[in-house]
Amino acid sequence: MKQKIRDILGKHGGLPVPVETLADDADLYAAGLSSFASVQVMLGIEEAFDVEFPDNLLNRKSFQSVDAITRAVSSLVGNAEAAE
Amino acid sequence: MTLTVGSSLAERAERVSAVAAVHADDVDVKGRFPREAVDAMIAERLLSIQIPAALGGEDASLSQIAEVCSLLGQSCSAAAMVFAMHHIKLSSLVSHGAGDAWHSAFMRRVSDEQLLLASATTEGGIGGNLRNSICAIEIEGDTCRLTKDATVISYGAHADAILITSRAHADAASTDQVMTVFTKDQYTLEQTHVWDTLGMRGTCSDGWLFKGEAPKEQILPKPFAEIAAQSMLATSHLLWSAVWYGIAVNAVARAQAFVRAAARKSPGQTPPGALRLAEASNLLQLVKSNTIAGLREYEAAKADPDRLSSMGFAVAMNNVKIASSETILAIINQAMLIVGIMGYKNGTPFSIGRHLRDAHSAQLMISNDRILGNTSNLLLVHKQDTSLIG
Ligand SMILES: Cc1cc2nc3c(=O)[nH]c(=O)nc-3n(C[C@H](O)[C@H](O)[C@H](O)COP(=O)(O)OP(=O)(O)OC[C@H]3O[C@@H](n4cnc5c(N)ncnc54)[C@H](O)[C@@H]3O)c2cc1C
Numbered sequence: 001m002k003q004k005i006r007d008i009l010g011k012h013g014g015l016p017v018p019v020e021t022l023a024d025d026a027d028l029y030a031a032g033l034s035s036f037a038s039v040q041v042m043l044g045i046e047e048a049f050d051v052e053f054p055d056n057l058l059n060r061k062s063f064q065s066v067d068a069i070t071r072a073v074s075s076l077v078g079n080a081e082a083a084e
Numbered sequence: 085m086t087l088t089v090g091s092s093l094a095e096r097a098e099r100v101s102a103v104a105a106v107h108a109d110d111v112d113v114k115g116r117f118p119r120e121a122v123d124a125m126i127a128e129r130l131l132s133i134q135i136p137a138a139l140g141g142e143d144a145s146l147s148q149i150a151e152v153c154s155l156l157g158q159s160c161s162a163a164a165m166v167f168a169m170h171h172i173k174l175s176s177l178v179s180h181g182a183g184d185a186w187h188s189a190f191m192r193r194v195s196d197e198q199l200l201l202a203s204a205t206t207e208g209g210i211g212g213n214l215r216n217s218i219c220a221i222e223i224e225g226d227t228c229r230l231t232k233d234a235t236v237i238s239y240g241a242h243a244d245a246i247l248i249t250s251r252a253h254a255d256a257a258s259t260d261q262v263m264t265v266f267t268k269d270q271y272t273l274e275q276t277h278v279w280d281t282l283g284m285r286g287t288c289s290d291g292w293l294f295k296g297e298a299p300k301e302q303i304l305p306k307p308f309a310e311i312a313a314q315s316m317l318a319t320s321h322l323l324w325s326a327v328w329y330g331i332a333v334n335a336v337a338r339a340q341a342f343v344r345a346a347a348r349k350s351p352g353q354t355p356p357g358a359l360r361l362a363e364a365s366n367l368l369q370l371v372k373s374n375t376i377a378g379l380r381e382y383e384a385a386k387a388d389p390d391r392l393s394s395m396g397f398a399v400a401m402n403n404v405k406i407a408s409s410e411t412i413l414a415i416i417n418q419a420m421l422i423v424g425i426m427g428y429k430n431g432t433p434f435s436i437g438r439h440l441r442d443a444h445s446a447q448l449m450i451s452n453d454r455i456l457g458n459t460s461n462l463l464l465v466h467k468q469d470t471s472l473i474g
Contacts, residue, residue, distance in 0.1 A: 016257050029309055032257025035215065035458070042465045058395040058466055060313065 001077075005069050008048060012040040024066045038063045045069070051076040093144065096128040097152040105159035109431070111286035112162070112438050115279065117242050118286045121156070121163035122200065130167065132195035134174045139188060140195025146175070146319060146386075147379045150326035157330020158337075161442040162286025164330055166200075166239055168323040169287075172316060173201040173247045176263065176304065179315040186301040190245075190265060202243035204294060208233035212450045215312060216258045220251035221303065228264065228300040231293070235277060238289040244268050248294060249308055261308035264298070271296035283441030314392040318382050320450070321405035325375045328446050332371060332412040335439040336364050339419035342426065342434050357422035364418040371411050378404035381474070395466035402459045409446035416440045 002024065010019040013028070014037040022031055033041075041063065042053055051073065053062075062072040104121035111118045125131055134149055135141025149171050156164035174194070181187025193199060205214050219232040230250050237246065245267045252262045277291025304311060339361055346355035381400055385391040420427045420436050427436040 029307065030252075030257070030260050032259055034259045036461050039461050039465055046465070053465055055394065055396055055466060059390055060309070060393045061390065 001073060002066060002070055004048060005045065005066060005073065008044040009041055009066070009069075012044045013037050014040075022066070024070075026065055028063065028065055029060070033063070041069075045073060049073055049077055093133065093142075093148055093152065094155070096130060097155045100124040100128055100130060100163075101155045101159045104156055104163040108160035108163075109438070111160060112283075112442075113285075115281075115285035115288070117239055117288050118160055118163040118166060119242075121160055122166060122242075125163075125167060126198040129195075129198060131170060131198045131200060134171055134178055135191045135195050136178065136182065139182075139191045141191070146322060146382055150323055150375065150379055153323050153326035154330035154333070157327040158334040160286070161327065161331050161439075162284060164327040165284060165287050165324075168327050169203055169238055170201050172319045172323055173203050175315045175319040176247065176311050177265075180304055180306045180311050184301075184305050186299070187265070187304065190302075197244075199244035200239070200242065202237055202240055202246045204232060204234040204237045204240070204246050204248040204292075206234065206236040207249075208235045208291075212454055214249070214317075214450065215261070215309065217249055217251045217261050218258065220254050220256060221262060221264060222254065223300050226300055227297060228303060229297045230264065230266075231295050233276070233291075234294045235291040236279075236289045237273075237292050237294070238287040240273055240290060240292050241288065246271065246294070246296075248296070252307070259309065262303050263308045263311055264296075264303045266296040266298050266302065270298040282444055283438070284445040310389075310393070313398065314389055317398070318378075318392070318401045321401045322375065322378050322382060324446070324449060325371070325378065325404055325408035328408050328412045328443065329368075329371050329375055331439050331443055332368055332415045335416040335419040335436050336361070336368055338427070338434045338436060339364060339422040342423045360418050360422045364415050364422070367411055367415045367418070371408050371415070374404055374407050374411075395462045396469060399459055399462050399466060400469075402455050405450075406452055406455060406459075409449075409452060412443045412446060413440075416443050 006019050013033055016032045046052055057072050061068060063069055100121060103124040104118060107118060107120045130152065132141040133144035137143050153164050153168045156167055177187055177191055181191065206212060207218055209218055210216050219230060222229045230248065232248060232250060240246065245265055247263055247265055249261050249263050251258060252260045272295050273292040275290055276293050279289045339357065343355050343357045343361050378401060385397055391397060416436060416439050420440060423434045423436060426432045426434045429435060430437055
């Protein structure tokens with residue numbers, strides 16, 4: 001999951017540095033993630049994992065780092081599986 | 085604080101508003117700083133009402149400050165906007181500087197000395213894209229240094245301190261920003277643009293090359309992204325809207341006085357402007373409701389940084405700004421149609437030209453197109469709030 005998230009970040013994050021150079025807990029905003037790009041990343045993730053972010057996850061914190069995004073997506077994928 | 089008769093916040097604001105009204109036309113014609121009104125704010129200690137009581141202020145809520153903005157806006161837009169912008173800057177200090185020694189001591193100074201704070205976010209090459217900077221703050225030992233091509237700083241030449249944005253360090257990404265407080269003795273300003281504008285002339289929003297040097301502890305201890313989301317954007321949209329509402333209220337009051345004078349001259353006949361007045365009153369109520377709803381939403385979210393940083397909150401605040409900045413133009417235009425030539429002429433009791441010119445700044449003050457672009461991006465993932473009461 002982390003790799004897939006990293007790929008999406010690389011494609012839509014508009015970061016001035018390669019994603020590989022960022023640690024899982026590195027602050028993506030400090031690395032240059034803009035609010036515009038963070039929405040593009042969210043859209044990419046919704047499409048790739050077939051999930052929808054509820055409003056309580058649509059804040060800066062959920063997209064602060066690769067780890068944070070992974071936690072957010074896991075909670076959604078987990079919910080989807082539990083519902084099946 | 086000892087309260088004497090006639091010293092409620094509303095009464096103090098009314099007294100300042102009366103002073104501002106006397107000089108409003110002169111401030112506008114000469115494009116000069118509303119000195120008398122700002123001196124009256126200082127005499128009434130209005131520059132520190134937002135600061136916590138423990139630091140010498142009065143713990144005023146944003147709604148109380150908005151009420152003062154609206155009262156001042158009814159007499160002099162420039163004075164009202166100076167007051168609003170000062171309190172927008174203070175809101176960032178109160179929200180993000182209270183736990184920090186330098187910024188707490190500075191708030192105490194603002195209270196004691198009634199210091200006036202200005203803002204420098206706009207930058208040459210960036211325009212109103214608040215969340216991007218070209219310039220970077222340099223940190224060397226305990227000192228920070230900043231040079232910024234600040235193309236618009238309202239009352240820059242009259243302020244006691246400037247809160248200024250920049251990249252966090254020389255290698256920082258353009259969105260990795262900080263905001264720093266520089267006091268007047270810590271910077272020089274070299275004028276680059278003259279503020280000779282259609283309206284809001286008394287804000288004296290000239291362009292300056294800013295050069296400052298200060299102890300690095302004066303950098304606010306939070307990323308500017310959080311400061312913008314949690315205090316500055318919301319308080320800007322809400323307090324600006326309160327000022328704009330005040331301008332529209334006064335234009336409608338003038339139009340109403342005109343219609344009532346006509347009605348008194350010929351009882352039994354409804355004057356021709358009466359229907360338009362009813363329409364203007366309807367639009368005015370929309371702006372008021374919109375601003376109040378925004379203020380309530382802010383007060384409810386205030387204690388919760390996550391809610392303040394949420395997309396739903398950003399969309400709501402953006403919508404308040406778009407609606408009030410567009411609607412006041414329709415209202416004031418309506419007032420002009422009601423009054424006719426006596427409104428178009430300067431120097432009559434019914435003049436509305438200044439109101440209309442001042443109101444035209446609202447859509448540009450962070451361009452509405454830019455704000456709509458931001459909202460449209462958020463709405464790609466954020467789902468519209470479907471509740472009525474919230
Ligand atoms: C009365 C007044 C007082 C002010 N005081 C201050 C102050 O004290 N301190 C300060 O820092 N600034 C201040 N400003 C500046 C203000 O906040 C804005 O930053 C500024 O008005 C924007 O300038 P601009 O229109 O040249 O730039 P831009 O924001 O670049 O906009 C230029 C035009 O390009 C278009 N545009 C640009 N980008 C986009 C986009 N992404 N999407 C859609 N359209 C876009 C818009 O249609 C806009 O009309 C003040 C402005 C006013 C009117």
